[in-house]
Amino acid sequence: MNSTRLFALSALARRGPLHGYAIRQAAQLDRTELWTDVKPGSLYNALKRMTEEGLVRVARTERDGNPPERTVFEITAAGRAELVAQRDAALADVRLLPDPVDLALQFTPDLSPDELTTAFTARRRTVADRLAQFERERETAAPDLVGLEPLIFEHCVARLRAELAWHDDVLDRLKETT
Incomplete structure (x- = not known):
């Protein structure tokens, strides 16, 4: 494809x-x-x-x-x-694109929980910003969307929300280690 x-x-x-x-x-x-x-x-x-x-x-x-x-x-x-x-x-075709963060997680033993928390807090903020941008784009595009096109936005928003939830889970687990 x-x-x-x-x-x-x-x-x-x-x-x-x-x-x-x-x-x-x-x-x-x-x-x-x-x-x-x-x-x-x-x-x-x-x-x-x-x-x-x-x-x-x-x-x-x-x-x-x-x-x-x-x-x-x-x-x-x-x-x-x-x-x-x-x-x-x-x-x-179902694709889950590789995220470099998964590879990076294998090489973090030298980082303290505070350093990891700082990094994941910044990543979470970036994902939240992308979600907000996408929701603004969806609102702008809404009057012009036809047929199943709204599903495209809904799918992307759902994926970004899932990514935010994963970051929240990582941050919660890091809190448990401090």
């Missing part, structure tokens, strides 16, 4: 022929960097590869005013089949 490919194909399927910059703007508008590993800058390379594979084709080039010409892409029948395959793979 390739998130960038899934996003680009879905943008073309939903919105029709688009140039790379419009797909990049859609990624920024959808705030994909908050809830997926899609990087807007990687969309151009993905479009090039998918063109070579026959998943998208060049519909035309256009120039609006003085900017350089833009290549407009459209999804092909093979691209629609790939979109379904990518979507289905994403729905079946």
